[in-house]
Amino acid sequence: MLQLPTHRATSVALAATAGAAALSFALLAGTSATAAAPPSVSGSPEGAFTRIADFYGAYIDAVYDGDGRTADQLRSAYLSEPLQRELRQWEEANHADGVLRAQNVPLRWKVTSVDSGMGKTNAAVALTWSGTTTTTVHVQADLRTRKITSIGD
Template identity: 45%
Template sequence: MRKNVRHRFIAAGGVAALLALGAVSPALAGTGGSRTHTVAAASAAAKGDPRSTTDRVANFYGAYIDAMWDNEDAGAAADAKALRGFYLSAAARKKVADYEAREHANGILFAQNVPVKWSVAYDGSGGGHSMTLVTLTWNDGAGADTSTIKVESDLATRKIIDLAPVG
């Protein structure tokens, strides 16, 4: 019994130390509890659900763009290929490869460049499929160039089965 009390005391002390560290960390980092910093950090939060086809499309595009952006990393091309293999159906991979051979451009981004930002939005569902719109932003500032890709996913497998540029 005495050993159990001692373990509880040590655990409680550890929790108190972590809470204290969490309270002073912003001050030590020089943020001074700035409201601007807090709002910026809150808006950067991300979450997802592996059952959601929209979240899976967002996960795919986020990871794929990261791999393409880091093209100087020796493993980036392998990562991009592995992502295609995991998230796209065989038919979608073939369609992408055909586009790339014909257009000499990336068949996931429908471009030769890599975007600086992306966003994903649900666009309806029916017949066992879900539609998602992916908006790619190509530069920063006012009047930034964007393009949109319509992505179709199979609800049963959650795989991307079709993708095409909009407009």
């Protein structure tokens, strides 16, 4: 008895044929047929700069989710004691989150290394609020302890 291919087998065969044709055309045209690389994130627990990026990513997630307990734990783990005290004072005076320097939560963030030296590393944290509205927070961390020691405008 003759069995016809299933719809899935036909779809797979057509997709393979189309892919081979596209690759052949790309090779003849001298272009690349590779797809864009998937996004990736990397870091190291040994680097103070990576710690800044890790902290801001996790902290923003916790605040966005309304998880104050996790946000407090992150502050305790990543921020120096003097900075934690300074932030509490800043927050009382400004009625806003001292880490974010705002009353709301950014929609996106990007941490860029500025420089390192004298036992410190510096980063600029760009916080995007809506559309193209972005503010920048300047952050410093100690290279030895990897704790964040300063957050400022």
